[in-house]
Amino acid sequence: MHSAGMTAIPHAAEALTSASGRFELASARLLKAASGGGDGDIATPLVQMVEAKTQFKAGLAMLRVSDEMLRELIHMSHGRDR
16 A cells, blocks of 8 residues: 555656656757747747646655655654654
8 A cells, every 4th residue: 555655756757757858849949949949939938938837846745745744654653663
């Protein structure tokens, strides 16, 4: 049986990896548009970068909560051993 914290960590890592990749792609599109290539649309990649940043923050928050949960479980289990 998995604890909620242990199953959340892979999901958080996936969110961080996905957000990082999305940010990288959007920044490349922005650079291309700003340098005169592509269709010149800089708004779309900027919005995509903000979305990726938000996704990254959510992944970090998930990791923090998972860490807090695991610490509390460890603390509680040590309390029972006494």
